[in-house]
Amino acid sequence: MYKLLSISIVLALVGCGGGGGGGGSSEPTPDKPVVVEPVVKKQYIVAGGTNARSCEWSYFEDKTGSTIIEISENGKGIDQIIDALADAPQNISDSDGIIFIDGEYDGAAETDPDYYVEAVELYQAMLSERSGSDLPLYISTVGYHRYKDRLPYANIREAVNLSATLNPSWVVAYDEAQYFIDWNMLTDNIHFGKEGCELIMDAMADAIQ
Numbered sequence: 001m002y003k004l005l006s007i008s009i010v011l012a013l014v015g016c017g018g019g020g021g022g023g024g025s026s027e028p029t030p031d032k033p034v035v036v037e038p039v040v041k042k043q044y045i046v047a048g049g050t051n052a053r054s055c056e057w058s059y060f061e062d063k064t065g066s067t068i069i070e071i072s073e074n075g076k077g078i079d080q081i082i083d084a085l086a087d088a089p090q091n092i093s094d095s096d097g098i099i100f101i102d103g104e105y106d107g108a109a110e111t112d113p114d115y116y117v118e119a120v121e122l123y124q125a126m127l128s129e130r131s132g133s134d135l136p137l138y139i140s141t142v143g144y145h146r147y148k149d150r151l152p153y154a155n156i157r158e159a160v161n162l163s164a165t166l167n168p169s170w171v172v173a174y175d176e177a178q179y180f181i182d183w184n185m186l187t188d189n190i191h192f193g194k195e196g197c198e199l200i201m202d203a204m205a206d207a208i209q
Helices: 002-015 050-054 058-064 078-087 104-108 113-131 151-166 194-208
Strands: 043-048 067-070 097-101 137-140 170-174
Touching: 043 050, 043 113, 050 097, 050 104, 058 067, 058 194, 078 113, 097 113, 097 194, 104 151, 113 151, 137 194, 151 170, 170 194
Parallel strands: 043 067, 043 097, 097 137, 137 170
Antiparallel strands: none
Protein backbone atom coordinates (compact mmCIF):
# COMPACT_ATOMS: atom_id res chain seq x y z
CA MET A 1 0.00 0.00 0.00
CA TYR A 2 2.78 2.45 0.96
CA LYS A 3 4.78 1.56 -2.19
CA LEU A 4 1.76 2.13 -4.48
CA LEU A 5 1.09 5.52 -2.87
CA SER A 6 4.72 6.58 -3.45
CA ILE A 7 4.58 5.59 -7.12
CA SER A 8 1.35 7.56 -7.54
CA ILE A 9 2.98 10.70 -6.09
CA VAL A 10 6.00 10.38 -8.41
CA LEU A 11 3.79 9.97 -11.47
CA ALA A 12 1.73 12.98 -10.43
CA LEU A 13 4.85 15.14 -10.09
CA VAL A 14 6.16 14.05 -13.49
CA GLY A 15 2.84 14.91 -15.05
CA CYS A 16 3.04 18.42 -13.58
CA GLY A 17 6.49 19.10 -15.00
CA GLY A 18 8.51 17.93 -12.02
CA GLY A 19 6.70 20.02 -9.44
CA GLY A 20 9.22 22.87 -9.61
CA GLY A 21 8.02 24.87 -12.61
CA GLY A 22 4.54 25.85 -11.51
CA GLY A 23 3.07 24.60 -14.80
CA GLY A 24 5.39 26.78 -16.92
CA SER A 25 7.23 25.82 -20.08
CA SER A 26 10.17 23.50 -19.67
CA GLU A 27 12.00 25.21 -22.59
CA PRO A 28 15.11 27.15 -21.43
CA THR A 29 14.90 30.93 -21.77
CA PRO A 30 17.65 32.53 -23.85
CA ASP A 31 20.29 34.45 -21.90
CA LYS A 32 20.19 38.22 -22.06
CA PRO A 33 22.92 39.62 -24.33
CA VAL A 34 26.01 40.71 -22.38
CA VAL A 35 26.87 44.34 -23.01
CA VAL A 36 30.64 44.82 -23.07
CA GLU A 37 31.75 48.38 -22.47
CA PRO A 38 34.59 49.49 -24.76
CA VAL A 39 37.94 49.85 -23.05
CA VAL A 40 39.07 53.47 -23.17
CA LYS A 41 42.85 53.64 -23.21
CA LYS A 42 44.10 56.64 -21.28
CA GLN A 43 46.84 58.90 -22.55
CA TYR A 44 49.36 60.87 -20.51
CA ILE A 45 51.84 63.54 -21.52
CA VAL A 46 55.33 63.19 -20.06
CA ALA A 47 56.91 66.63 -19.73
CA GLY A 48 59.79 68.32 -17.97
CA GLY A 49 63.55 68.04 -18.24
CA THR A 50 66.20 65.43 -18.87
CA ASN A 51 65.17 63.16 -16.00
CA ALA A 52 61.71 62.79 -17.52
CA ARG A 53 63.36 61.63 -20.73
CA SER A 54 65.76 59.33 -18.85
CA CYS A 55 62.97 56.93 -17.92
CA GLU A 56 61.79 54.06 -20.10
CA TRP A 57 58.07 54.78 -20.19
CA SER A 58 57.08 51.43 -21.65
CA TYR A 59 57.31 50.22 -18.02
CA PHE A 60 54.54 52.66 -17.07
CA GLU A 61 52.47 51.83 -20.15
CA ASP A 62 52.62 48.11 -19.37
CA LYS A 63 51.76 48.73 -15.72
CA THR A 64 48.76 51.00 -16.39
CA GLY A 65 47.57 50.02 -19.86
CA SER A 66 47.90 53.66 -20.90
CA THR A 67 49.73 55.46 -23.69
CA ILE A 68 52.55 57.94 -23.18
CA ILE A 69 53.32 60.97 -25.34
CA GLU A 70 56.85 62.17 -24.58
CA ILE A 71 57.53 65.90 -24.93
CA SER A 72 60.23 66.37 -22.27
CA GLU A 73 63.33 68.38 -23.14
CA ASN A 74 66.96 67.45 -22.53
CA GLY A 75 69.03 70.00 -20.62
CA LYS A 76 66.49 72.84 -20.57
CA GLY A 77 64.96 75.03 -17.92
CA ILE A 78 61.29 75.88 -17.57
CA ASP A 79 61.46 78.93 -19.87
CA GLN A 80 63.08 76.87 -22.62
CA ILE A 81 60.60 74.04 -22.05
CA ILE A 82 57.76 76.50 -22.60
CA ASP A 83 59.42 77.88 -25.74
CA ALA A 84 59.86 74.34 -27.10
CA LEU A 85 56.15 73.63 -26.83
CA ALA A 86 55.62 75.16 -30.27
CA ASP A 87 57.61 72.27 -31.75
CA ALA A 88 56.05 69.57 -29.56
CA PRO A 89 53.89 66.81 -31.10
CA GLN A 90 50.38 67.97 -31.95
CA ASN A 91 48.69 64.65 -31.07
CA ILE A 92 48.07 65.45 -27.41
CA SER A 93 44.34 66.11 -27.70
CA ASP A 94 42.10 64.13 -25.36
CA SER A 95 44.94 63.50 -22.91
CA ASP A 96 44.16 62.61 -19.30
CA GLY A 97 47.00 64.31 -17.47
CA ILE A 98 50.57 65.59 -17.45
CA ILE A 99 53.37 63.65 -15.75
CA PHE A 100 55.92 66.31 -14.84
CA ILE A 101 59.50 65.47 -13.80
CA ASP A 102 61.56 68.62 -13.66
CA GLY A 103 63.50 71.20 -11.68
CA GLU A 104 67.14 70.11 -11.83
CA TYR A 105 68.14 72.66 -14.49
CA ASP A 106 66.39 75.49 -12.65
CA GLY A 107 67.85 74.35 -9.35
CA ALA A 108 71.36 74.61 -10.80
CA ALA A 109 70.47 78.00 -12.33
CA GLU A 110 69.06 79.18 -8.97
CA THR A 111 65.79 80.20 -10.62
CA ASP A 112 63.49 82.11 -8.28
CA PRO A 113 61.10 79.47 -6.84
CA ASP A 114 58.00 81.67 -7.14
CA TYR A 115 58.83 82.43 -10.75
CA TYR A 116 59.38 78.73 -11.39
CA VAL A 117 55.96 77.61 -10.10
CA GLU A 118 54.21 80.42 -11.99
CA ALA A 119 55.94 79.28 -15.18
CA VAL A 120 54.92 75.65 -14.54
CA GLU A 121 51.30 76.80 -14.08
CA LEU A 122 51.53 78.61 -17.42
CA TYR A 123 52.95 75.50 -19.07
CA GLN A 124 50.14 73.37 -17.62
CA ALA A 125 47.56 75.85 -18.97
CA MET A 126 49.16 75.79 -22.42
CA LEU A 127 49.11 71.99 -22.56
CA SER A 128 45.52 71.93 -21.30
CA GLU A 129 44.45 74.34 -24.02
CA ARG A 130 46.06 72.19 -26.70
CA SER A 131 44.58 69.01 -25.24
CA GLY A 132 41.09 70.47 -25.04
CA SER A 133 40.53 69.89 -21.31
CA ASP A 134 41.93 70.95 -17.94
CA LEU A 135 44.77 68.52 -17.33
CA PRO A 136 45.95 67.57 -13.83
CA LEU A 137 49.71 67.78 -13.21
CA TYR A 138 51.28 64.70 -11.61
CA ILE A 139 54.62 65.81 -10.21
CA SER A 140 57.87 64.17 -9.22
CA THR A 141 59.81 66.84 -7.39
CA VAL A 142 63.39 67.81 -8.11
CA GLY A 143 66.39 65.72 -7.13
CA TYR A 144 69.79 66.93 -5.90
CA HIS A 145 73.03 67.35 -7.82
CA ARG A 146 75.87 65.41 -6.31
CA TYR A 147 78.33 68.30 -6.06
CA LYS A 148 76.22 71.46 -5.99
CA ASP A 149 74.59 73.42 -3.21
CA ARG A 150 71.33 71.72 -2.31
CA LEU A 151 69.51 74.83 -1.14
CA PRO A 152 68.32 76.12 -4.57
CA TYR A 153 66.94 72.66 -5.38
CA ALA A 154 65.24 72.43 -1.99
CA ASN A 155 63.70 75.89 -2.49
CA ILE A 156 62.12 74.80 -5.76
CA ARG A 157 60.85 71.60 -4.15
CA GLU A 158 59.29 73.50 -1.28
CA ALA A 159 57.63 75.98 -3.64
CA VAL A 160 56.17 73.15 -5.71
CA ASN A 161 54.88 71.34 -2.63
CA LEU A 162 53.30 74.55 -1.32
CA SER A 163 51.64 75.23 -4.67
CA ALA A 164 50.25 71.68 -4.66
CA THR A 165 48.48 72.39 -1.37
CA LEU A 166 46.80 75.42 -2.95
CA ASN A 167 46.13 74.09 -6.45
CA PRO A 168 43.83 71.03 -6.60
CA SER A 169 45.06 70.19 -10.11
CA TRP A 170 48.63 69.67 -8.82
CA VAL A 171 49.39 66.23 -7.38
CA VAL A 172 52.81 65.56 -5.89
CA ALA A 173 52.99 61.88 -6.76
CA TYR A 174 56.63 61.41 -5.76
CA ASP A 175 58.74 63.56 -3.44
CA GLU A 176 61.74 61.29 -2.82
CA ALA A 177 63.98 61.84 -5.83
CA GLN A 178 65.94 64.04 -3.42
CA TYR A 179 67.24 60.80 -1.87
CA PHE A 180 68.46 59.18 -5.08
CA ILE A 181 72.03 60.28 -4.35
CA ASP A 182 71.96 58.50 -0.99
CA TRP A 183 70.25 55.46 -2.54
CA ASN A 184 72.83 55.21 -5.38
CA MET A 185 70.14 55.68 -8.00
CA LEU A 186 71.93 58.23 -10.19
CA THR A 187 73.76 57.35 -13.38
CA ASP A 188 76.06 60.36 -12.97
CA ASN A 189 75.82 63.49 -10.84
CA ILE A 190 72.15 64.30 -11.41
CA HIS A 191 70.37 61.90 -13.79
CA PHE A 192 68.11 59.11 -12.56
CA GLY A 193 68.87 55.46 -13.18
CA LYS A 194 66.47 52.62 -13.94
CA GLU A 195 65.60 51.87 -10.31
CA GLY A 196 64.81 55.48 -9.53
CA CYS A 197 62.72 55.82 -12.68
CA GLU A 198 60.70 52.77 -11.77
CA LEU A 199 60.03 54.13 -8.28
CA ILE A 200 58.73 57.33 -9.86
CA MET A 201 56.62 55.47 -12.41
CA ASP A 202 55.14 53.21 -9.70
CA ALA A 203 54.15 56.32 -7.75
CA MET A 204 52.67 57.92 -10.87
CA ALA A 205 50.65 54.76 -11.55
CA ASP A 206 49.24 54.87 -8.01
CA ALA A 207 48.44 58.59 -8.33
CA ILE A 208 46.46 58.31 -11.56
CA GLN A 209 44.39 55.44 -10.18
